[in-house]
Amino acid sequence: MPADPHQLFEAWFAEAKAGEPNDAGAMALATATPDGRPSVRMVLLKGHDERGFVFYTNSRSRKGEELAANGRAALLFHWKSLRRQVRIEGAVTPVGPLEADAYFATRSRDSQLGAWASDQSRPLVSREVFESRFAQLAAANEGKDVPRPPHWCGYRVAPERIEFWTDRPHRLHERRLFTRAGPGWTEGLLYP
Ligand SMILES: Cc1cc2nc3c(=O)[nH]c(=O)nc-3n(C[C@H](O)[C@H](O)[C@H](O)COP(=O)(O)O)c2cc1C
Numbered sequence: 086m087p088a089d090p091h092q093l094f095e096a097w098f099a100e101a102k103a104g105e106p107n108d109a110g111a112m113a114l115a116t117a118t119p120d121g122r123p124s125v126r127m128v129l130l131k132g133h134d135e136r137g138f139v140f141y142t143n144s145r146s147r148k149g150e151e152l153a154a155n156g157r158a159a160l161l162f163h164w165k166s167l168r169r170q171v172r173i174e175g176a177v178t179p180v181g182p183l184e185a186d187a188y189f190a191t192r193s194r195d196s197q198l199g200a201w202a203s204d205q206s207r208p209l210v211s212r213e214v215f216e217s218r219f220a221q222l223a224a225a226n227e228g229k230d231v232p233r234p235p236h237w238c239g240y241r242v243a244p245e246r247i248e249f250w251t252d253r254p255h256r257l258h259e260r261r262l263f264t265r266a267g268p269g270w271t272e273g274l275l276y277p
Pocket of ligand 1: 130
């Protein structure tokens, strides 16, 4: 068994991508206001390496505002078919503009236009208002590349704690906890 949590995550993620019916990269992202009011929602994992786990969103959204005020987050993967979960906690920093541009360029044109059309997390009077904004943007950008909106960006969660949970019979589950100790990791077990 690998003693490096990133290698172990990579192995589990590969199994999840092979086995889960869809969205193996779907993860719950928990953020909180500075006075400790939590909120949680799903996002998609779009990159991971030793530096951390990356997702993309609108920085003016509720999560974006919470992260600007309190740059810490928790992530949770639950791969139901594998009966496994991974819990990740750490500090969050925006990814650089070039990295965000490169990812934005891989998105479908409609997704790119949608990033401009959506005031994510703001009240919307009707679905028609959103659709008409989208149609106007599509017409205005006909034949042009769609640039990344400045408020659409990536965030990297740099893990300080990663726990790998495996289902075992009779709820005698296995919990492997990795905590960052300087440049390396310390591994231990937790009672289920
Ligand atoms: C499976 C799944 C994946 C999602 N992925 C993303 C994502 O990568 N980025 C994003 O901004 N919203 C994503 N969403 C929508 C968010 O859950 C959420 O509705 C939205 O980001 C607004 O959240 P907020 O108001 O807390 O900022 C996803 C939803 C689901 C169900």
